[in-house]
Amino acid sequence: xxxxxxxxxxxxxxxxxxxxxxxxxxxxxxxxxxxxxxxxxxxxxxxxxxxxxxxxxxxxxxxxxxxxxxxxxxxxxxxxxxxxxxxxxxxxxxxxxxxxxxxxxxxxxxxxxxxxxxxxxxxxxxxxxxxxxxxxxxxxxxxxxxxxxxxxxxxxxxxxxxxxxxxxxxxxxxxxxxxxxxxxxxxxxxxxxxxxxxxxxxxxxxxxxxxxxxxxxxxxxxxxxxxxxxxxxxxxxxxxxxxxxxxxx
Numbered sequence: 001x002x003x004x005x006x007x008x009x010x011x012x013x014x015x016x017x018x019x020x021x022x023x024x025x026x027x028x029x030x031x032x033x034x035x036x037x038x039x040x041x042x043x044x045x046x047x048x049x050x051x052x053x054x055x056x057x058x059x060x061x062x063x064x065x066x067x068x069x070x071x072x073x074x075x076x077x078x079x080x081x082x083x084x085x086x087x088x089x090x091x092x093x094x095x096x097x098x099x100x101x102x103x104x105x106x107x108x109x110x111x112x113x114x115x116x117x118x119x120x121x122x123x124x125x126x127x128x129x130x131x132x133x134x135x136x137x138x139x140x141x142x143x144x145x146x147x148x149x150x151x152x153x154x155x156x157x158x159x160x161x162x163x164x165x166x167x168x169x170x171x172x173x174x175x176x177x178x179x180x181x182x183x184x185x186x187x188x189x190x191x192x193x194x195x196x197x198x199x200x201x202x203x204x205x206x207x208x209x210x211x212x213x214x215x216x217x218x219x220x221x222x223x224x225x226x227x228x229x230x231x232x233x234x235x236x237x238x239x240x241x242x243x244x245x246x247x248x249x
Contacts, residue, residue: 001052002031002074003091004082010035012044012071015055016063021209022142023063027071029138030202034075053095061207062098064138068202070096101200107133108211112219116227121243123159123224128216131192135199135206144191147212151189154216156181159236 001013010031018024024044032039055067074094081090113126130151137143160179164171172178199206217235225231230245 001047001091001093002071002078004078004088006088008037009041009043010037012042013047013052014044014067015047015049015052016058016067017046019058021058021063021146022139023058023067025142026064026068026138030068030071031075034072035078053093061209064205065201065207066096066098068138068205069098070094072202104198104200104206106207106211108215110215110219112216112223114220114223114227116224116242117239118228118246121239121241121246123220123237123239123242125155125159125187125220127188127190128155128219129190129192130212130215131194132208132211133196133206134193134208135195135197135201136203137193138201138203138205143208146208147191148189150210150212151216152181152186154213155186155220157213157235158217158220159238160185162236162238 003011003013005011012024012027012031014024014027016023024046028039028042028044031037031042035042056062071094073096074092077092077094078090081092109131111129113128115124115126116122128151130147132147134143156179160181162172163178196206197204201207217237221232221235221237224237224242228242228246230242230248232241232245234241
């Protein structure tokens with residue numbers, strides 16, 4: 001729901017909760033761009049089920065693709081209404097059902113460099129390079145934040161996080177024993193952005209949310225195999241598992 005206020009500013013009433021991914025910032029940027037006004041002239045408020053149309057929620061790289069297109073449609077209708085001489089304030093409501101594009105694919109490639117201690121099996125991740133197929137990056141800071149956060153998630157999956165159970169009972173049910181990566185565990189991350197066309201989002205934007213965590217564990221496992229000759233197929237890649245694999249070779 002987009003409102004042109006009497007003072008020349010714009011208000012977006014969004015049905016989507018911004019869980020830290022920058023959803024509302026993206027909407028603010030789109031409106032400012034489409035209506036040709038400063039960013040500070042656009043406010044985004046979070047609505048609820050009484051005040052806004054239904055939304056499925058922020059997941060699966062869908063918000064910029066789906067709600068971003070709804071915002072762009074609302075802006076187009078608003079420009080036309082203002083051109084026709086509509087009185088202010090004026091509210092435009094758009095419900096947009098975005099289909100899943102079947103012919104659009106997004107790619108990510110990651111390379112990990114590791115050190116492996118053959119005597120103990122200890123693995124240290126030295127560096128990771130993550131390369132992404134991207135279209136138009138609407139917000140570079142948020143885009144890189146998605147990559148950084150996805151990579152750290154993948155790193156935890158790869159080398160530290162394991163839910164241990166016995167007889168149906170979780171044995172490490174608190175963060176003192178379930179090891180999330182901290183800043184001390186995170187190696188340097190180099191990001192490479194390969195700009196291509198054909199994105200399905202606004203301005204040909206492409207998805208970034210999930211891609212950065214998919215390849216990390218496999219890249220690290222393959223780096224361990226390259227270093228010491230044993231391929232692990234169980235996560236996380238702990239010193240104990242590497243040690244056991246080395247002594248089976």
